[in-house]
Amino acid sequence: MSQTSSKGLSVGNLVRRPEFGALIGALAVYIFFAVASGPDFIAIGGTASWLNVSAELGIIALPVSLVMIAGDLDLSVGSVLAGSSMTLAIVSGYYGLPTWVGIIAAIAFGLLVGLINGLVVTKTNLPSFVVTLATQFAISGITLGTTRLLTGSTSVAFQAQNPFQGLFGSMIFHDKFEVAVVWWIIMAIAVSLVLYKSIFGNWIYAIGGDVVSARATGIPVAKVRISLFVASGFGAALVAVIQTSLYNSAQVSNGQSFVFNSIIAVVVGGVLLTGGYGSTIGVILGTITFGVVNQGIYYTGWDADWAALILGILLLIAVLTNNTFRRLAISGGKKKEKK
Amino acid sequence: MKFTRTAKAASLLAVSALALSTAAGVATSAQAASGVKVYVIGGMPSDPFWSVVKRGAEAAGQAVSAAGGSVTWLGPQNYDNLGPDAGKLVDNAVSAGADAIVIADWVPAAEDPAIKRAIAAKIPVVIYNAGGVAEVKATKALTYIGSDEGVAGKAGGVYFATHGVKNVLCVNTGPGNANYEARCNGIIAGEKSKGGKGKQLPLPSSNFGNPTAVSNAVKAALTKDKTITGVITLGVQDADSSAAAITAAGLSGKVKLATFDMSTNTLTRIGAGSQLFAIDQQPWLQGYLATSVAWQYAQYGIKPATSPILTGPAIVDSSNVALVKTGVAGGVR
Numbered sequence: 001m002s003q004t005s006s007k008g009l010s011v012g013n014l015v016r017r018p019e020f021g022a023l024i025g026a027l028a029v030y031i032f033f034a035v036a037s038g039p040d041f042i043a044i045g046g047t048a049s050w051l052n053v054s055a056e057l058g059i060i061a062l063p064v065s066l067v068m069i070a071g072d073l074d075l076s077v078g079s080v081l082a083g084s085s086m087t088l089a090i091v092s093g094y095y096g097l098p099t100w101v102g103i104i105a106a107i108a109f110g111l112l113v114g115l116i117n118g119l120v121v122t123k124t125n126l127p128s129f130v131v132t133l134a135t136q137f138a139i140s141g142i143t144l145g146t147t148r149l150l151t152g153s154t155s156v157a158f159q160a161q162n163p164f165q166g167l168f169g170s171m172i173f174h175d176k177f178e179v180a181v182v183w184w185i186i187m188a189i190a191v192s193l194v195l196y197k198s199i200f201g202n203w204i205y206a207i208g209g210d211v212v213s214a215r216a217t218g219i220p221v222a223k224v225r226i227s228l229f230v231a232s233g234f235g236a237a238l239v240a241v242i243q244t245s246l247y248n249s250a251q252v253s254n255g256q257s258f259v260f261n262s263i264i265a266v267v268v269g270g271v272l273l274t275g276g277y278g279s280t281i282g283v284i285l286g287t288i289t290f291g292v293v294n295q296g297i298y299y300t301g302w303d304a305d306w307a308a309l310i311l312g313i314l315l316l317i318a319v320l321t322n323n324t325f326r327r328l329a330i331s332g333g334k335k336k337e338k339k
Numbered sequence: 340m341k342f343t344r345t346a347k348a349a350s351l352l353a354v355s356a357l358a359l360s361t362a363a364g365v366a367t368s369a370q371a372a373s374g375v376k377v378y379v380i381g382g383m384p385s386d387p388f389w390s391v392v393k394r395g396a397e398a399a400g401q402a403v404s405a406a407g408g409s410v411t412w413l414g415p416q417n418y419d420n421l422g423p424d425a426g427k428l429v430d431n432a433v434s435a436g437a438d439a440i441v442i443a444d445w446v447p448a449a450e451d452p453a454i455k456r457a458i459a460a461k462i463p464v465v466i467y468n469a470g471g472v473a474e475v476k477a478t479k480a481l482t483y484i485g486s487d488e489g490v491a492g493k494a495g496g497v498y499f500a501t502h503g504v505k506n507v508l509c510v511n512t513g514p515g516n517a518n519y520e521a522r523c524n525g526i527i528a529g530e531k532s533k534g535g536k537g538k539q540l541p542l543p544s545s546n547f548g549n550p551t552a553v554s555n556a557v558k559a560a561l562t563k564d565k566t567i568t569g570v571i572t573l574g575v576q577d578a579d580s581s582a583a584a585i586t587a588a589g590l591s592g593k594v595k596l597a598t599f600d601m602s603t604n605t606l607t608r609i610g611a612g613s614q615l616f617a618i619d620q621q622p623w624l625q626g627y628l629a630t631s632v633a634w635q636y637a638q639y640g641i642k643p644a645t646s647p648i649l650t651g652p653a654i655v656d657s658s659n660v661a662l663v664k665t666g667v668a669g670g671v672r
Contacts, residue, residue, distance in 0.1 A: 053555055153391075298540075298555075304542070
């Protein structure tokens with residue numbers, strides 16, 4: 001099950017690594033847009049464009065990938081983002097409490113929704129698809145209703161105090177890169193440590209591979225799944241804090257595109273929708289692929305009417321490439337076992 | 340075992356559906372047997388613009404309740420399938436026993452058949468916010484109340500051109516929406532009438548609700564075409580994103596920002612000089628007037644003689660921003 005078992009650097013091993021398809025996909029779209037767009041895209045401003053989009057998506061997609069490797073889905077991240085950013089804007093913007101209070105409340109909101117998702121999924125044994133879809137709707141209703149009740153509006157202005165403006169909502173490195181890029185790197189390191197350096201990581205793969213035998217071998221399945229949903233809620237809440245600080249406002253309709261986009265990034269990154277297979281580097285590459293495709297089109301100077309079409313085609317190609325290499329990787333693994 | 344699971348799932352979904360319908364739902368539910376039932380169909384209740392329209396409708400609803408009637412607000416859950424969804428809401432209002440209907444005619448081809456069915460059933464219909472006089476004629480509706488998007492856009496384009504901005508980018512986060520297209524086309528027409536030019540930046544729905552994706556796309560467009568000196572957005576959230584884009588592209592002061600509609604941040608920027616102007620169609624007035632007219636006609640046969648009743652455009656810039664701020668704080672502007 002472990003993804004870090006490849007020995008040596010032979011071409012065969014490299015090609016069989018789970019993230020190789022994702023690497024090819026990311027490189028292909030980057031080269032495509034580098035050629036099509038010319039110097040502006042490769043320049044620091046262009047790099048910032050796709051990296052900023054990738055970073056925010058990545059902060060959500062990384063914990064979501066853990067949920068998916070364990071065989072579940074989380075469709076509630078969009079509403080968690082909206083709810084958390086509204087919590088922050090209402091607590092610290094509308095009521096004027098200190099920024100740190102608002103941030104703690106916003107993060108707590110994300111953790112709480114994750115906990116509810118996890119508890120309902122494990123206690124009822126309902127598919128997580130249905131449960132998190134229900135919370136996605138319910139939370140968006142709560143956010144809208146509460147916001148209008150408290151503020152009479154659906155858009156709340158907010159200005160973070162220092163040091164929080166700098167920590168979450170500032171631009172770094174030539175004033176072009178969001179500080180979210182740093183949070184993304186921290187998140188990637190944390191998720192990698194969990195997945196590869198802790199027993200918890202093995203449990204995640206085991207649960208996603210076969211939940212019945214995982215339970216039989218004494219893995220605390222419910223606890224693991226609940227903590228993964230909580231982590232996923234945390235990722236969405238963190239992006240909420242970042243976006244609200246950066247754009248100085250919260251809207252109740254924010255974040256909905258992250259539901260599908262996070263799943264797309266994770267799947268492009270080579271994680272199986274059925275669970276049990278995937279890697280952190282793959283997910284990072286999948287997120288980069290999405291960011292490059294999402295922003296690259298605007299550097300080409302082509303009629304942006306076609307952006308969604310190109311996005312669709314490139315994502316399909318990326319997943320197809322991935323699938324081919326994954327089949328190779330899995331078949332390679334089996335051969336070794338026979339030896 | 341399997342049956343109980345399904346039952347659980349069903350009840351869970353029913354609960355969430357219930358939560359949703361209450362959130363989206365009833366503005367004024369006080370009903371008397373003899374009163375007039377007015378159904379107002381608008382955008383998503385979570386949309387900041389429609390939130391103000393809804394407040395206007397609610398204010399008018401107090402007069403309706405006092406006369407023993409009721410006002411019910413209906414809105415779609417999302418904008419993915421706006422035209423057909425709005426058409427269905429009209430049919431829903433008819434079957435719920437509406438005595439008058441207020442509807443925004445965003446996608447006439449999809450909504451007009453339903454509007455005609457309602458009118459054929461002898462239910463007066465007021466078109467507001469979108470559609471204009473053309474759709475009043477096509478459907479034989481009572482009147483149109485709202486702004487003329489083309490006229491509003493043109494006013495913005497002319498304002499840009501007379502303030503030294505001769506090449507403008509219209510950020511369209513809902514390409515295909517008749518309202519949005521008319522706004523962008525109006526801006527470009529306004530610029531052209533004063534010797535300037537402009538183009539659209541259409542952004543796909545995969546960026547919906549993600550200010551970072553919108554912001555970076557605007558930055559890309561400004562980087563790619565350095566002759567652009569003005570950016571106008573069709574909504575206030577996109578204005579926040581575009582303000583960040585102008586800063587990130589290092590073009591503060593060189594590229595002037597404007598937006599349709601208003602928010603606290605928009606007005607703060609206008610006050611601070613980092614935004615040129617905002618075009619206000621006075622949405623509260625749309626909700627208030629459309630609901631009042633529909634109710635008065637259904638209950639007493641009262642009808643204003645002017646048609647259409649235009650609620651905008653009103654331009655908000657540094658000269659009048661202070662007064663407008665008080666209205667925004669109250670959720671009325």
